[in-house]
Amino acid sequence: MKYKSQKVAYWFFVACMVLLVLQITYGFIMAFAHLGYDGLHAITPFNTARAVHTNLLVVWLLCGFMGAAYYIIPEESKRELYSIKLAYIQLISFLLVGVIAIAGYHVNWWEGRKFLEIPRPLDYLVVINVLAFLFNILMTLWKAKERTTTAMVLTMGLVFAALLYLPGMIWFDSQTLDSFFRWWVVHLWVEGVWELIMGGILAYLLIKITGVDREVIEKWLYVIIGLTFISGILGTGHHYYYIGTPNYWLIVGGIFSALEPLAFLGMALFAITMYMRSGRNHPNKLALYWTMGCAITAFVGAGLLGAAHTLPQVNLYTHGTLVTAMHGHMAFWGAYAMLIFAVISYAMPLMTGRKIYNNMTGLLAFWFSNIGMIGMTLSLGVAGVAQVYLERKLGLSFMQVQKEIEVHFFVMIIAATLFSTGITLYLINFFRYGKPKDEAILSETEFESLQSQGA
Amino acid sequence: MLSKKQARFFFFGGTILVFIIFLGMTWDSIANRIPEQTHADALTPEVVAGKRLWDKNNCMGCHTIFGEGAYYAPELTKVIERRGEPYIKSVLTSPVPWAPNGRKMVAYGFSNEEAENLIAYFRWIGNVDLNGFPAKPDIEK
Ligand code: HEM
Ligand code: HEM
Ligand SMILES: [Fe+2]
Numbered sequence: 001m002k003y004k005s006q007k008v009a010y011w012f013f014v015a016c017m018v019l020l021v022l023q024i025t026y027g028f029i030m031a032f033a034h035l036g037y038d039g040l041h042a043i044t045p046f047n048t049a050r051a052v053h054t055n056l057l058v059v060w061l062l063c064g065f066m067g068a069a070y071y072i073i074p075e076e077s078k079r080e081l082y083s084i085k086l087a088y089i090q091l092i093s094f095l096l097v098g099v100i101a102i103a104g105y106h107v108n109w110w111e112g113r114k115f116l117e118i119p120r121p122l123d124y125l126v127v128i129n130v131l132a133f134l135f136n137i138l139m140t141l142w143k144a145k146e147r148t149t150t151a152m153v154l155t156m157g158l159v160f161a162a163l164l165y166l167p168g169m170i171w172f173d174s175q176t177l178d179s180f181f182r183w184w185v186v187h188l189w190v191e192g193v194w195e196l197i198m199g200g201i202l203a204y205l206l207i208k209i210t211g212v213d214r215e216v217i218e219k220w221l222y223v224i225i226g227l228t229f230i231s232g233i234l235g236t237g238h239h240y241y242y243i244g245t246p247n248y249w250l251i252v253g254g255i256f257s258a259l260e261p262l263a264f265l266g267m268a269l270f271a272i273t274m275y276m277r278s279g280r281n282h283p284n285k286l287a288l289y290w291t292m293g294c295a296i297t298a299f300v301g302a303g304l305l306g307a308a309h310t311l312p313q314v315n316l317y318t319h320g321t322l323v324t325a326m327h328g329h330m331a332f333w334g335a336y337a338m339l340i341f342a343v344i345s346y347a348m349p350l351m352t353g354r355k356i357y358n359n360m361t362g363l364l365a366f367w368f369s370n371i372g373m374i375g376m377t378l379s380l381g382v383a384g385v386a387q388v389y390l391e392r393k394l395g396l397s398f399m400q401v402q403k404e405i406e407v408h409f410f411v412m413i414i415a416a417t418l419f420s421t422g423i424t425l426y427l428i429n430f431f432r433y434g435k436p437k438d439e440a441i442l443s444e445t446e447f448e449s450l451q452s453q454g455a
Numbered sequence: 456m457l458s459k460k461q462a463r464f465f466f467f468g469g470t471i472l473v474f475i476i477f478l479g480m481t482w483d484s485i486a487n488r489i490p491e492q493t494h495a496d497a498l499t500p501e502v503v504a505g506k507r508l509w510d511k512n513n514c515m516g517c518h519t520i521f522g523e524g525a526y527y528a529p530e531l532t533k534v535i536e537r538r539g540e541p542y543i544k545s546v547l548t549s550p551v552p553w554a555p556n557g558r559k560m561v562a563y564g565f566s567n568e569e570a571e572n573l574i575a576y577f578r579w580i581g582n583v584d585l586n587g588f589p590a591k592p593d594i595e596k
Contacts, residue, residue, distance in 0.1 A: 034527065038559060041552070045561050046527045047516020105513075112513035114524055149459075173503045175580060176493045177485070179523060215459060222462035229470040233477045242588030243521040246488040250586065252480065316590050320522030320530060395592030398529035399556040 001350040003074040005081035007436040010351055011091055012067025013344050017427055019060035019098070020337075024420055026053040031416060034402075034409040044106065051105045051117040057332060058115065059098045064340030065161075065197055066091075066133055069154060071347050072204050073137055076151035077144030082136050090132045097125045113178065115186050116168045123169050130162045149218040150207070153225060154200030160193035176244035183239045190331070191232040191260055191302075195267075198298070198339055199225050202267060205291045205346055210278030217274060224266040231259035238310050242319055250312040257310045261303030264335070271295035284349060284357040286429075289366050290342035297338055297370065301330030301377070317392045322405075323384035330377045344430065351436035356429055365425035372419025376412050383408035493583045505576025508569055517560070520580060522588060528560065532589060535574070535581050543577070544570045 001007070029040055029049040038046070074081050081087065101118045104110060110117040118126065137155055141147055168185035172178040203221045207214050237253020271292050282288060305327040309318040318324065349357050356362065383405040390401040489495070509515070515524035518531050534543060547570040552559040565573065 030527075033558075036557065041559050041561075045517075045559075047513045047525065047561070050516045050525050050527075051513060108512065110513050112510040112515040114515050117513060117516075173498050173506060174489075174493055174495060175506060175509075175520065176489055176583065178506075179521060180481075180484070180489075219457065219459040219462045222459065222466045223457070226462070226466035226469050229466070230473050233470070233473045234480075236477070240484075242585045243523070244489060244493040244583040244585060246484055246492065247586045248480070249484075316588060319588060320519040320524065320526070322526050325526055389594075392590060393592055393594045399558065402558070403556070 001075075001347075001436070001440050002078075003080045004438055004441070005084050005087075006071050006074050006347075007351060007438075008081065008084055008087040008091075009067040009071035009347060010436045011088070012063050012070065013340075013347075013430070015091065015095055016060045016064045016067065016340060016344070017430055019056050019063065020423065021427070022102075023053055023056035023060065024416075024423065026050075026056070028413070028416065031409050031413050035406055035413065047112075048105050051110060052102050054115055055101060055105075055117060056098075059094075061332075061336050061340065063091075063094065064336075064343065065158065066094075068201050068340065068343045069133075069137055069158060071343065071351075072154060072201065073140050073151055076146075076148045076204070077141055078146050079140065079144050082139035082143065086132060086136050090129055090136070093125070093132075094129050097122055097129065113168075113182055116182060120169065123165075127162075127165065130165070134159060134162060148214070149221065150200055150203045150214075153196050153203070153221060157193050157196030157198075157200060160196065161189060164188050164193060179243045180240070180245065183236055187236045187239055188233070190335070191235060192229065194336065195228040195232070195263060196225050198294075198335055199228070199267065201339055201343060202271065202291065202295060205287065205342055206271060206274045208346065209282045209284070209288055209291060210274045211280045211282075212274045212277050217270075220266070220270050224263055224270060227259075227266055228263040231256050231263060235260050238312075238315065241312050241315055254310070254312050258307060260310075261299070261307050264299040264303035268295045268299040283355070284346060286357045286362040286366070287342060287346035289363070290338055290345050293366065293370065294334060294338035294342050297330065297334030297373075299334075301327065301332075301334035305330055305377070305381075317388050318384070321384050321387045321392070322380050323388060326377050326380035326384050329380065330373060333373050341426065348430065348433045351440055352433045353437055353440035354433050356432055359429070361425050362429050365422050365429065367422070368425065369419050369422025372415050372417070372422055375415025376419060379408045379412035379415060383412075494579070497579055497582070499575065501572050501575035502579045504569075505572040505574070505579075508565070508573055509576060512561075512563060521583075521585065528558070530589065531577065531580070532585070533581055535577050540574055543574055547573055 026044075026049045029044055030046060030053060032038070033041075033046050033049070040049075070081060070087055101122055104119060105117065109119055111119055137158065141151065141155060164185055167181040170181060172181070199221050203217050206212065207217050233256075234252055235257035237249040238257035240249035240253055272295070275288075275292060309315050309323055309327065345357065345362075349355050386405050386408075387401055390396045390404060391398060509520075517525050517528040519525065520531050522530065522532070546553045546560070547563060547565045548567065549562055550564045552562045554560065
């Protein structure tokens with residue numbers, strides 16, 4: 001940490017951790033319901049649990065992106081954040097809107113639009129909030145003497161993400177058009193502008209951890225985000241196969257979405273080669289694990305498992321089955337959840353001056369959560385493939401098939417328990433750090449000397 | 456060897472080019488194709504009222520429609536064809552949770568008119584040309 005104002009990131013990270021725990025709780029409610037135990041049906045029916053699970057995911061990831069930006073932008077622009085007060089106001093109001101939305105989902109106040117369930121009046125509050133956030137970031141950059149590529153790519157990602165929220169707020173009478181523009185938010189976020197955020201944060205972490213020359217890292221950053229947009233924008237077509245849209249999307253969506261894994265392959269190779277090139281031995285092993293893990297798991301979860309069902313011939317059968325849920329879990333986990341875990345692991349020692357970055361708890365947190373997530377993905381994958389064959393190929397009824405695949409949710413719950421154990425260990429490390437301190441500013445010099453010793 | 460400037464050009468140039476093509480295809484889809492393919496002229500007030508009920512109650516939180524939604528309850532795109540209207544009506548108006556196979560649906564207890572609107576919505580949905588989705592099961596049992 002070089003600037004006192006970077007400390008605001010801490011409270012965003014705390015919010016991340018709390019919301020993640022809630023998200024997982026609702027995940028268990030759904031997994032048990034799939035298994036036949038829906039005891040909470042009267043108060044938390046499946047659709048409530050689902051809306052809460054996925055919305056909390058998005059809210060904590062956004063909170064993490066904001067926290068990361070508040071940590072990274074001052075450092076990259078070599079000055080304090082424009083307004084610390086605005087950052088706190090913005091965090092509290094963001095959480096308030098989130099909590100109201102989540103409460104609303106328990107009393108049938110929502111919109112049945114997958115991932116965009118937040119009712120329209122609250123959407124306007126989200127917009128105001130995000131404008132306040134962007135104002136703070138942009139003013140910091142505006143007043144800075146230096147604007148690095150890394151900072152600009154990260155900021156570009158955040159600004160585009162805000163803009164792309166708007167098409168999700170238009171009213172449509174036609175289910176087809178509603179869906180069409182819902183994907184401008186959902187797809188163009190995760191397979192477009194969020195990858196800019198991911199690329200920016202990864203570049204920052206790699207510069208810090210590996211010490212490879214900034215110019216080299218930022219050059220490849222441009223190549224990767226170039227691949228992202230060139231494949232991902234027209235790749236939106238993989239959601240326009242079967243919703244009442246013209247059939248030319250089958251060709252365009254098929255070809256371009258099949259290229260999307262290249263961007264994720266780029267991220268993985270980027271991280272691996274920069275690590276191999278690095279002459280130093282950074283002491284923060286956990287940050288290194290999560291950074292490399294993020295780039296590699298994103299390639300597997302988003303790139304490979306996305307490509308597995310992206311061709312129209314395959315998607316005709318897998319569309320809207322548990323195969324999609326299988327991919328959704330590992331993709332979000334690898335690309336975005338692990339990214340935030342990496343930023344937190346990197347920033348915490350620097351904000352607090354404590355060095356809990358190479359201990360058994362932290363290593364077990366990494367391995368348990370990742371092995372647990374692989375197990376969850378496998379169980380959803382087996383259930384999904386069985387569902388596709390029995391329901392879509394053989395023509396058994398939906399509920400008949402659900403009975404057949406119930407057992408896989410038992411396996412999923414076991415894997416999810418291992419996953420949650422890993423998350424718990426991560427939380428233990430996180431809270432052991434305690435609150436950030438101004439005196440921690442000194443420790444970066446100390447870190448730099450540690451780094452050169454390792455060379 | 457690639458320079459940073461060339462890499463930046465690749466990013467901005469590529470993005471702008473692809474984005475223009477995307478906007479063009481979006482325009483063609485919305486203005487020329489989707490209205491016909493979805494029978495937009497058949498979006499009666501009843502269908503729209505049904506769609507609003509579909510949204511208001513987050514039916515997509517359990518079911519899929521056009522293959523989009525959740526994986527807890529059946530796909531409803533062709534539900535009229537599969538079940539017929541009387542069956543659907545009794546599900547929608549049921550005062551107790553509908554659970555023919557043990558898995559419960561929320562008991563909405565819709566009025567007769569609301570149920571009619573939802574059925575009109577399903578009928579509209581069922582007539583949309585979906586490029587072959589859902590596929591007919593193609594393996595002999
Ligand atoms: C980090 C990046 C990614 C994330 C977080 C992600 C997540 C998701 C999620 C949550 C869904 C379900 C969406 C819904 O039904 O509303 C989905 C669907 C899909 N994803 Fe991804 N994805 C990512 C990248 C990719 C990539 C790179 C590909 C292709 C190569 C891909 C291919 C697909 C396809 C084909 C579907 C539609 C599945 C269906 O028809 O039901 N995804 N993704
Ligand atoms: C203990 C951990 C978890 C359990 C038991 C769990 C369980 C579930 C279940 C049962 C569903 C609903 C599938 C359906 O509609 O039938 C779901 C959806 C989803 N979960 Fe989780 N989950 C867990 C953790 C996570 C994590 C950590 C993430 C992200 C990093 C995540 C992301 C998602 C997404 C994106 C969906 C929507 C998928 C789609 O619509 O295709 N979940 N989860
Ligand atoms: Fe997509």
